[in-house]
Amino acid sequence: MMLRQQRVVIENITPQLQCGAFFIKRVVGESVIVYADIIGDGHDIVQAELQYKHSGAKSFNTARMEHLGDDVHRVSFKVLKQGYYIYRISAWVDHAQNWQHGIEAKLKDDQHVNSELLDGVQYLKTLLKKIGPADKKYINDLIQSFQNEDLYKKAIKEAVSDKLHKLFVAYPNRFLANTSEDLKVYVDRLKANFSTWYEFFPRSSSPEEGKHGTFKDCERLLPKIARMGFDVLYFPPIHPIGEVNRKGKNNTTNARKGDSGVPWAIGSKLGGHKEIHPELGTEEDLKGLIKKAKGLNLEIALDLAFQAAPDHPYISSHPEWFRKRPDGTMQYAENPPKKYQDIVNFYFESPAFKELWAELLSVTLKWVGMGIQIFRVDNPHTKPYYFWNWLITEVKKKHPDVLFLAEAFSRPKVMQQLAKQGFSQSYTYFTWRVHKHEIIEYMLELTQSEMKEYYRPNFWPNTPDINPYHLQGANEAMHISRYALAATLCGNIGIYGPVFEYMLSDALPGKEEYLNSEKYEVKFWDWTIENKLTLIITRLNQARKNHEALQQTNNIRFCHIENHQLIAFYKWNDNKTDEVLVVINLDSHYSQRGMLQLPLGDLRVDISHGINMHDLITDNSYLWYDEWNFVELHPALPFHLFHIKK
Numbered sequence: 144m145m146l147r148q149q150r151v152v153i154e155n156i157t158p159q160l161q162c163g164a165f166f167i168k169r170v171v172g173e174s175v176i177v178y179a180d181i182i183g184d185g186h187d188i189v190q191a192e193l194q195y196k197h198s199g200a201k202s203f204n205t206a207r208m209e210h211l212g213d214d215v216h217r218v219s220f221k222v223l224k225q226g227y228y229i230y231r232i233s234a235w236v237d238h239a240q241n242w243q244h245g246i247e248a249k250l251k252d253d254q255h256v257n258s259e260l261l262d263g264v265q266y267l268k269t270l271l272k273k274i275g276p277a278d279k280k281y282i283n284d285l286i287q288s289f290q291n292e293d294l295y296k297k298a299i300k301e302a303v304s305d306k307l308h309k310l311f312v313a314y315p316n317r318f319l320a321n322t323s324e325d326l327k328v329y330v331d332r333l334k335a336n337f338s339t340w341y342e343f344f345p346r347s348s349s350p351e352e353g354k355h356g357t358f359k360d361c362e363r364l365l366p367k368i369a370r371m372g373f374d375v376l377y378f379p380p381i382h383p384i385g386e387v388n389r390k391g392k393n394n395t396t397n398a399r400k401g402d403s404g405v406p407w408a409i410g411s412k413l414g415g416h417k418e419i420h421p422e423l424g425t426e427e428d429l430k431g432l433i434k435k436a437k438g439l440n441l442e443i444a445l446d447l448a449f450q451a452a453p454d455h456p457y458i459s460s461h462p463e464w465f466r467k468r469p470d471g472t473m474q475y476a477e478n479p480p481k482k483y484q485d486i487v488n489f490y491f492e493s494p495a496f497k498e499l500w501a502e503l504l505s506v507t508l509k510w511v512g513m514g515i516q517i518f519r520v521d522n523p524h525t526k527p528y529y530f531w532n533w534l535i536t537e538v539k540k541k542h543p544d545v546l547f548l549a550e551a552f553s554r555p556k557v558m559q560q561l562a563k564q565g566f567s568q569s570y571t572y573f574t575w576r577v578h579k580h581e582i583i584e585y586m587l588e589l590t591q592s593e594m595k596e597y598y599r600p601n602f603w604p605n606t607p608d609i610n611p612y613h614l615q616g617a618n619e620a621m622h623i624s625r626y627a628l629a630a631t632l633c634g635n636i637g638i639y640g641p642v643f644e645y646m647l648s649d650a651l652p653g654k655e656e657y658l659n660s661e662k663y664e665v666k667f668w669d670w671t672i673e674n675k676l677t678l679i680i681t682r683l684n685q686a687r688k689n690h691e692a693l694q695q696t697n698n699i700r701f702c703h704i705e706n707h708q709l710i711a712f713y714k715w716n717d718n719k720t721d722e723v724l725v726v727i728n729l730d731s732h733y734s735q736r737g738m739l740q741l742p743l744g745d746l747r748v749d750i751s752h753g754i755n756m757h758d759l760i761t762d763n764s765y766l767w768y769d770e771w772n773f774v775e776l777h778p779a780l781p782f783h784l785f786h787i788k789k
Contacts, residue, residue, distance in 0.1 A: 149321035151189055151234040154180040158596040159326050165563040166327035167596040169222050170336045174717065175328055176219040181208070181234045188241045190315060191234035193218045194322075198227040207312070208232070222330045225543045229327055235320040239266040239311040247303045260289040260298050266311070273314040281306070334374075334517075335546055335567045335599060337694040339630075339684055340444070340637030341373040342607070343668075344661055345381060345423055346403065347641075352667040355403070358424040358432045364670055365432075368640075369439035371677065372684025376436060377444040377519055377637070379607070379662075380406040381429070383413035383420050385452020388475070388484040392664050393651070396484055403665050407448050407521060408485035410455025416506045426513065433514040444517035444548075445510055449503055449526060450476065450486050457502075458487070464499045466490040491527050504534055511538065517546045520566070524551040528564050535565035548601060552609070562598040568635050573602040573628075577613050579710050579729060583701050586632060586712075590697045600696060601635035602628075605643050610657045615650045620731035620778035622646050622676050627782040630683040631714070631725045634696045641668045644677050679760065679780075686759040686784055691716035692723045700745055706737030709776070713742050722746070722787040724756065728776035736775035743770055748789050755788035 156179045158167045169175060183189035194203040208216035222228050246259050267286050271279060285301055288294035301307060348356030348364060368376055384404040391398035398404065409416055419426060433443050451457055453473060457464055465487060468474050476483040493499060507518070523531055538545050549566040551558050552574075562569050571589075576582045589600055604625040605614060614621065622643065629636040638644075642657070645668075649658040687693045692714045702711040708730040715722045728735045741750070748754055756765045760780070776782065 147321075149319050150184050150187075150236050151191075151321045152180075152182045153191075153232050153234050153321055153323045154182065156232060156323060156326065158593070160563060160593070160597060163324055163326045165597065166227070166329045168335075168567075168599065169328055169330050170333050171223065171225060171330055172221065172333070173330075173336075174219045174221050175228075175230065176217065177208075177230065177232070178215060178217050179208070179232050179323075180214050181210075181216045181232075182214050183234075183236055187236045187238075188244060189234060190237040190240070190312075191216045191232055193220060193230060194233055195220050195228055195230040197224050198229060199224075203229075222328060225330050225332060227327050227329055229325050231323045231325050233317065233320045233322040235315070235317045237311070237315060238318060239269070239316060240308070242266055243303060243308060243311065246299070250299060250303065256299060256302075257292060257295065260295075260302060263302060264289050266316070269316045270310055270314055274310065278310060282310075329565075331546065331567055332544055334442070336696075337634045337687075338375050338517075338568075338601075338636075339373045339687065340375040340377050340601070340603075340635075341368050341371070341640045342377045342379070342637060343640045344406070344607075344666070345378050346406075346420075347661060347666040347668060349665075349667070350670075355422040355665055357422070358428040361432055362435050365436055365439050365441060367670060369441050371681045372688060374440055375442050375444050375517060375637070377517075378446065380409055380446045380448050380521075381419055381423055382406075382409045382416055383411040383418055384408055385411050385454050385485055387453040390485050390663055393659060394663055402663070405485060405662050407446075407450065407662075408452040408483075409448055409450065410452045410457065412454065412456075415451070415456050416449075417509050430513060437514075442517055443515060444519055445515050446521055447507060447518045447547075448521035449506075450488055450521075452485055453487055455487070461495070461498070461502075463493055463495040464489055464502075466493070488525070491530060500530060500533065503530075504537055507534065507538055508542075511542050511545055516542070516544045517548070519548045519550055521550055523549045523561055523566070524553045524557045528560055531561065531566070532564040539565075550606075559594065559598060562594075568599045568601045571600040571602060571633075573600070573633070574604065574606070574609055574611055577729075579707050582628065582632075582710060586699060586701070590699055595697045599635060600633055601637060602633040603637045603639070604629055605639050607639050607642075607657070607660065607662050610648055610650050610655050612655060615648045615655075617646070617648060618731055618778075619646065619676060620728075620781050623679055624727055624729060624731060624781045626676070626680055627683060627725075627727055627784070628710075630680075630687060631693060631723075631727075631782075631784060632696070632699070632712075634694050638680075641666075641670070644674075644680070645672060646676065682760050683784070690721050690723060690759070690786065692721045700742055702742055703740040704737045704774070706735055708735040709737050709739075709774070711739050711774075713745060715745075723759075724783075724785040724787055726774050726776065726783040726785075728778065728781035731778055731781070734775060734777045736773065738771045739774050741767070741770050741772065746787070746789075756783075756785040757788055759784045759786050 181191045191208040193206045196203045206218045208218040242263050249256050267282050270282050288298040345361050346356045348360035385408040389398040389404040391402045436443050473487045476486040476488050546567040548568040549561045550570050576585050698715050700713045704711045711726045713724050753766045753768045
């Protein structure tokens with residue numbers, strides 16, 4: 144073992160991931176609260192500080208840690224810029240404070256401390272090297288009094304004074320300080336924490352039935368989507384679609400003439416991942432759409448789907464990027480029992496993997512250069528984790544605003560690994576969490592475990608791939624409650640737009656898949672339709688924009704309510720200037736009622752004076768004067784979203 148003279152041990156630093164192997168995550172303006180066990184031998188006073196800086200800064204800032212008892216210390220710091228911050232802990236035996244504490248104890252016991260005063264001169268002289276001119280005179284006077292027995296009374300008074308104590312604290316002598324390893328936090332822009340996604344297929348944007356939509360047609364829809372309060376418009380792949388093994392309607396393996404194919408089967412004689420499907424328009428059309436969307440506070444998100452159709456140009460230009468079977472044919476993609484005859488996977492174990500990685504990075508940067516700053520990544524769990532770490536890191540070196548959403552409905556540890564490797568947001572199991580206990584257990588896992596430090600969830604009630612059983616044939620109340628749950632539980636949410644809005648849920652028998660799925664055919668939508676659900680979605684999205692408590696996920700506390708069909712929770716922003724209470728009826732057919740217990744300890748309010756509970760959806764207000772309050776919710780409007788006004 145290496146010889147170490149330090150007398151302080153630093154243990155159990157949180158937050159950190161796997162001893163610093165991965166970084167934790169924050170957004171600009173958030174705090175990092177750091178805890179650590181700081182253990183010194185004997186009874187000496189131990190001090191600890193956090194040292195932190197942005198990776199681009201030359202020197203560290205310091206913040207003294209607070210001792211909470213039982214050797215646990217705590218401190219927090221704010222991250223104010225995007226990029227990496229480095230933080231670490233330094234701890235030492237504070238001999239100056241130890242000396243002062245000892246003198247104080249001896250004086251209380253009426254002991255003479257002249258020798259101790261002389262011993263203290265060394266600490267005063269150390270201070271002289273660090274303090275400003277104003278304090279130097281004071282310390283020089285103290286040195287004289289400590290060495291002069293005629294000034295004993297003055298000396299002992301000043302030796303235990305608050306003024307001297309504050310100087311010792313402000314200017315410590317970090318003799319034999321022990322310093323932890325560096326840890327990292329990556330700081331994203333605010334949209335990493337708070338975003339509201341709307342997905343639709345641009346090819347289904349045409350106002351004329353039977354006609355392929357274009358980017359120009361999409362421009363016509365931007366005001367509607369912006370008015371509904373969405374801030375991210377996500378398109379499935381916009382590239383040329385393969386013609387070999389093209390899929391037909393409802394995933395049939397023999398496409399008929401005129402079948403449009405699956406957008407995720409990328410590549411044909413018309414080009415690959417760097418080209419646009421010609422029926423959608425040109426690069427200039429896309430740039431124009433991005434610009435007009437930005438004017439409405441909408442960002443366009445594109446799909447990164449790193450796979451190829453059998454006739455992708457890469458197949459002939461770079462056959463080494465694909466693996467052939469012994470008979471010389473390409474193995475199409477499978478996820479048994481599902482078969483994807485129209486897709487061939489890249490061979491990431493190829494000897495030419497470096498060239499493959501470089502090309503996929505160049506694909507990503509091509510669209511970043513076009514103005515895209517958000518990517519939804521298709522099936523990232525089917526590619527190497529270290530590839531994603533490399534690609535995301537390379538992109539963010541010059542483009543820190545770029546965000547990556549991991550579309551991985553997979554095993555928990557697989558999804559967590561992708562988040563650790565750098566994905567900004569992640570799909571979740573919310574889509575299948577229906578019952579009260581399931582929702583609460585899942586939220587506690589996301590917000591109370593280590594996952595809260597690195598896993599940013601994005602709640603989607605549905606996707607083009609998932610038509611969950613509870614939405615199949617579901618009524619309006621079920622759709623409203625599912626959106627209300629997503630919008631109030633999580634900072635990041637999304638819907639597969641027109642299908643969810645218009646409550647279209649016909650399914651393939653026995654499967655969580657849509658009948659006549661838009662993945663396999665161009666659809667015609669009447670985008671002028673408005674209904675109760677679209678109105679409520681709009682009001683919920685507006686409430687999210689107006690209330691910081693709803694713009695995050697982790698500050699949540701579930702409230703006791705005496706009905707398993709009612710779920711209630713309290714949310715707040717970091718400084719508690721904005722607080723909300725949400726109550727949702729999970730029964731889409733019947734009214735439910737119960738007594739709800741307010742979290743008075745968290746609210747810090749004298750309930751006898753009453754609290755104004757303002758419903759942000761109906762604009763009604765209620766005065767509550769008791770800890771327990773009666774609530775009743777009908778499926779016609781199955782939730783309350785209360786802004787708490789004290």
